[in-house]
Amino acid sequence: MDDSRALFVQIAEQIESSILDGTLPEGERAPSTNELAAFHRINPATAAKGINLLVDRGILIKRRGLGMFVAEGAPESLRSERRQRFAETYLDPMLTEAHAVGLSASEVMEMIRTRGHR
Structure with missing residues (x-):
């Protein structure tokens, strides 16, 4: 993580990079807020803010009860x-x-x- 940019922005950028390099393909489940928070040792609210940036842009979609998934065309x-x-x-x-x-x-x-x- 880089101290010069907000953590939630960096979380969103890491997920974007995984989508672009193919390690997180269309239709696949994205890491959960809790998984990201535990991995990066950050507050779950911060991880959620990063995920929500991608949801707002249509990159990730919410599937009720299942989690976040990479949107088609992302x-x-x-x-x-x-x-x-x-x-x-x-x-x-x-x-x-x-x-x-x-x-x-x-x-x-x-x-x-x-x-x-x-």
């Missing part, structure tokens, strides 16, 4: 969210700076291709 939904976040976090600022220094999109692409072969 991996692609997460990939789409992360691609968008990647573009906003990295590409937009890079393209703004490229424009400021007079680089065209094709010049930027060539720089990426060249550096990608290192």
Whole structure:
């Protein structure tokens, strides 16, 4: 766990990563609040807050009496969210700076291709 971010956010991100890497596939039961709390030695309310972030986004679904399960389409939904976040976090600022220094999109692409072969 990382002290720079809220624990419940880190819990949600760990579950997201498990979904994306396939260790927690669609339709599978997600770890319970109590399992997460015991594993990370945190308050169950904190673990529940992380799980609820994913429920609110439709990544996990509640099955009454059974627990939380990975929603159908969750991996692609997460990939789409992360691609968008990647573009906003990295590409937009890079393209703004490229424009400021007079680089065209094709010049930027060539720089990426060249550096990608290192």
